[in-house]
Amino acid sequence: MDExxxxxxxxxxDGMTDPLGQSQVLPYISGLSKEGYEFHLISFEKEDKxxxxxxxxxxxxxxxxxxxxxxxxxxxxxxxxxxxxxxRMKRVVRYLQEKHNFDIVHCRSYISALSGLALKQKHNVxxxxxxRGFWANERIDGNIWTLSNPIFKRIYNYFKKKEIEFLSExxxxxxxxxxxxxxxxxxxxxxxxxxxxxxxPCCVNLDLFNPENTTTIQISEAKKRLGIxxxxxxxxxxxxxxTWYMLPEMLDYFKVLKRKNNNAVFLFISGENPKHIMNEVxxxxxxxxxxxxxxxxxxEVPLHISLFDESIFFIRASYSKKASSPTKQGEIMAMGIxxxxxxxxxxxxxxxxxxxxxxxxxxxSDEAYSIAIDDNGAFNRERTMEGAREYFSLKEGVKNxxxxxxxxxx
Numbered sequence: 263m264d265e266x267x268x269x270x271x272x273x274x275x276d277g278m279t280d281p282l283g284q285s286q287v288l289p290y291i292s293g294l295s296k297e298g299y300e301f302h303l304i305s306f307e308k309e310d311k312x313x314x315x316x317x318x319x320x321x322x323x324x325x326x327x328x329x330x331x332x333x334x335x336x337x338x339x340x341x342x343x344x345x346x347x348x349x350r351m352k353r354v355v356r357y358l359q360e361k362h363n364f365d366i367v368h369c370r371s372y373i374s375a376l377s378g379l380a381l382k383q384k385h386n387v388x389x390x391x392x393x394r395g396f397w398a399n400e401r402i403d404g405n406i407w408t409l410s411n412p413i414f415k416r417i418y419n420y421f422k423k424k425e426i427e428f429l430s431e432x433x434x435x436x437x438x439x440x441x442x443x444x445x446x447x448x449x450x451x452x453x454x455x456x457x458x459x460x461x462x463p464c465c466v467n468l469d470l471f472n473p474e475n476t477t478t479i480q481i482s483e484a485k486k487r488l489g490i491x492x493x494x495x496x497x498x499x500x501x502x503x504x505t506w507y508m509l510p511e512m513l514d515y516f517k518v519l520k521r522k523n524n525n526a527v528f529l530f531i532s533g534e535n536p537k538h539i540m541n542e543v544x545x546x547x548x549x550x551x552x553x554x555x556x557x558x559x560x561x562e563v564p565l566h567i568s569l570f571d572e573s574i575f576f577i578r579a580s581y582s583k584k585a586s587s588p589t590k591q592g593e594i595m596a597m598g599i600x601x602x603x604x605x606x607x608x609x610x611x612x613x614x615x616x617x618x619x620x621x622x623x624x625x626x627s628d629e630a631y632s633i634a635i636d637d638n639g640a641f642n643r644e645r646t647m648e649g650a651r652e653y654f655s656l657k658e659g660v661k662n663x664x665x666x667x668x669x670x671x672x
Contacts, residue, residue, distance in 0.1 A: 267300040268671060271364045271381075273355065273374040275347075277307040277335060279315035284560065285589060286464055287370065288319070292326040293660035299366075299667065301328045302358055306335035306347065331358065341413070344373070352377045359385060366390060366667060372397040372421055375428045382431055388670045391432035395442070398422055399582035404505040429457045433670040436663075438463050439608040442585030460666050463609070465659035466592035468651060470561065473597050476568045484569055488529070488554050495523050498570030498599070500531040500563060501590045506583070508576035508604075509539065511626045513546045515574060515602065518631040520552065529554045531566045567597045576623070579606030592654030595619050600641040602634060617649030618642035 272291055277283050283305060291301050303323065307316075312332065323330040331354060336343045355377040358364075368390040369378035375391050382389035398421040401407040407414035429435055429446060435457055437443045443459045446452060482492065490496060497516055503509050516528045528548075530539055536555045543553050558566055567573065573594045577583060586608040594601055601620030605611040611622045620641055621634040652658075 267298055268365045268667075269300050269302070269362050270294075270366045270368055270667075271355065271358060271362075271387075272301055272303045272368045272370070273351065273377055274303070274305045274370040275335075275351070275373040276305065276370060277311060278303070278305045278319045278330070278332070279307050279311040281560065282589075284319070285467075288322055288328075289465075289467060289656055290660055290663055291328060292322065293656070294663055294667070295326040295328060297664050301326075302331060302362060302364070303328050304331045304333065304351065304354055304358070306351075307332045308335050308337065341417075348373060348376060352380060355381060359387070365671060368392060370394060372424065372428070376424070379424075379428060379431055382433075388433045389431060390434050390436065390666060390670070391428045392436040393428070393442075393585070394438060395585040396425075396445075396582040398425065399580075403578075403580035403582045406505075426451050432457065434666045435459045436462050436666070437585060438587035439585055440612075441608055445584050458669075460662055462659050462662045463587040463654060464589040464592060465656040466589070466596050466650065466654045467656045468596055468654075471564045471567075471593050471596035471650075473564075473568060473647075476565050480565060481568050484565055488556060488569075490527060490529070490554060490569070491525075493525060495519075495526045496529050496569050496571050497526060497602075498529045498531065498567065498573045499575060500567055500573065500593065501575070502532060503530075503534045503539065506577050506586075508578055508626075509542050510546070511576045512574050513542055513548060514626070514628070515576075515623075515631045515634075517546060517548060518628050519635055520548070522632070522635055527552045527554060529556070529566075529569060531556055531558060531563060533557045563593065564597060567594060567599055570594075570599045572600045572602055572620070574602040576604045576626070577607045577610075579604065583607045592650055595646050595654065596650035598643045598647045600646075613649060613653060617645050617653075619646040619649060 274287055278288060295301055320330060333350060359381060364387050366388045367378040367381045369375040370392045371394045378389050381387045398418050402409060402418065407418060409415045409418060437459050440461055443461060447456050497519060519526045539555055540550060543550055575588060575590060588610065591610060601614055603610055603614065604623045614620055614622055618641060621637055623630055623634055
């Protein structure tokens, strides 16, 4: 007799047509669907991205047997909009539960966990809280909410109370970092009983991010297309530049690098509006001819990382960043490129030091940048790529999720 497939409801307030959905949700559940789990996936999709990518996402889901239930994400409307969408999410969750009687509900971050907790409490469905970070604190640290506003303060306090409830009620919690888990375990609410937590960082498809897939001819041709000379030293940045990424400080680092090596150029592989980057470049008095900006498809990112001699990312350190795992770190390490990054963000500096993956900046000053640039002994390529395999492998991430599912399902 064939074994009965376990049914999992995966709830995400992020869209699958967003880059994070494609890199940090679908690869995991596609892998888990091969292990005896039938997935239903609720996600909230932005209209512009959905219209472009829906067929591609649907084909991925069809290939893995994932039943996708996309919902409209409204960009405007503020708090009232979010409340309406939370209510809609709960209605869809209840409807699907009545039809399919799920064994597990897996919730990505806090908004989704509101519906997952309700399902756990009413129907005793096993609840996985995939927290992704200290979400309420991120809203404060990122200046999205301010505690001086009584409405935001009330919402913040509500979610901090819910955070304890999610962690207490979850059959398992997923943390991106050891630093985040240690912070939770230090809280007064968990001194007598620690919540079960599994560390799974933002993982990387090592079949895609594999330097052996890229030839020297491809690298040479890509540089030529961009207008980068073969002898130029390429400092690289990959990804978006939003609330947390410190563009002015990264440009300051480049200015010091440029003084020491006049052949240095700065290549941004990013979908960011080039005007935003170039406005900061102009403020810093940097020669615009030494800045290159290129937007590429996800599958083309590994080739363009291969153009880098070094890669940089500075992230604003804060309380909430204890729980952050930058996706770009695993991608860069997998490609064997040295990292320049700052201390105080998740497990980033610990991983860099353990695997000799580059240089840690402890303060944002020209002197600190100069010392880092002159330090030639901090990088070991083989050890860095080994670290990517040990810590950021998608296969290991799927295996760890599978262990969580099997543990809570008995």
